[in-house]
Amino acid sequence: MLVSESRPTFDAGSAEPEAIKAIPLRRPGRWIAAIVVVVLVALFIYGAATNKAYGWDTYAKYLFDKRISAAAWVTLQLTVLAMVIAIVLGVVLAVMRLSPNPVLRSAAWAYLWLFRGTPVYVQLVFWGLFPSLYKSIDLGIPFGPQFAHFDIQTLSAAFTFAMIGLGLNESAYMAEIVRAGINSVGEGQSEASTALGMSWSQTIRRTVLPQAMRVIIPPTGNELISMLKTTSLVTAVPLSTELYGVARDISGTNFQPIPLLLVAMTWYLAITSILMVGQFYLERYFSKGASRKLTTKQLEALAKAQGLGAPQTGGGAV
Incomplete structure (x- = not known):
């Protein structure tokens, strides 16, 4: 979700409105959860690596x-x-x-x-x-x-x-x-x-x-x-x-x-x-055939066959 910093303004002498400066919402909860998960995984890996009961030398041997x-x-x-x-x-x-x-x-x-x-x-x-x-x-x-x-x-x-x-x-x-x-x-x-x-x-x-x-x-x-x-x-x-x-x-x-x-x-x-x-x-x-991505050339050929003119560049999904 994006929050706009200001409303767009229109200039009478310009054909296009002023671009909107969008600021993404901050989600600290996601970062905190990710940090907690990474820390827990790191602690588990360290604990397993230093625990002799796992027998890593025997593991490597067999x-x-x-x-x-x-x-x-x-x-x-x-x-x-x-x-x-x-x-x-x-x-x-x-x-x-x-x-x-x-x-x-x-x-x-x-x-x-x-x-x-x-x-x-x-x-x-x-x-x-x-x-x-x-x-x-x-x-x-x-x-x-x-x-x-x-x-x-x-x-x-x-x-x-x-x-x-x-x-x-x-x-x-x-x-x-x-x-x-x-x-x-x-x-x-x-x-x-x-x-x-x-x-x-x-x-x-x-x-x-x-x-x-x-x-x-x-x-x-x-x-x-x-x-x-x-x-x-x-x-x-x-x-x-x-x-x-x-x-x-x-x-x-x-x-x-x-x-x-x-x-x-x-x-x-x-x-x-x-x-x-x-x-x-x-x-x-x-x-195959259920859904596919069309390349730019395929889209242009399809538009030309339908008499729609050349489409904008970039692939699309049909």
Whole structure:
């Protein structure tokens, strides 16, 4: 907010009024709050840096330890693979929820009810006990030919079931995100596709989903980051080769849990930062056409085409 020092005066011999000298309002409260925040942050940093209980020497020793970096790679693999399962299955479930077939709608609703209504830690414990329930899985016709045989006991059970458990749980949330994105597309788009002779499935795949990506991408990026942090719960499977599990095992041998927790937090923050950068560029790619800035040349060409003459210099938003 600006406060004028004096009223503008007009000179009869001048075509323009005298310029207003504007003085910005002073806001001491904002500066005081900013100073308080800076002082508190500085005090915390100084206190943490001088506190020997943090074990900064141990932190520096294990920050780039081969076991920690290998565990970070396992965590990243687990995150990406589980998220791929969640996205693919989430799209299928969202389409089923919107399907005119009542059986598909009911099956999708029951799936979401089950996986959203139970804690992810409990689900991971169940998947850890899955080899105790089934020794092998045979796919085929009862009393007929078998198409596939899976020996559960020979699988890399911990990693595989942790990935499946995380993916199935996350797919229930991704289904709602995709469904919200599909519902954000105007009905006119579906009507136009139907008028062109497309079936319902073709309309979803070719018309609705590509336009819904602008709404789907931001929450999907958030879910990916959340998935990265949720991998710390796979100790319930049990899987101890991921980042938190390895840091916990190391701290169990040197009896210094605080610096090892700081090491794990640093790696989580580093991976999260990379994922946030990727999310930013992905959002910008899919938001093309929603709003854009026009350069001076584009504005001049647009004005010339409309017969309005050359506009003032400077870009503008359309």
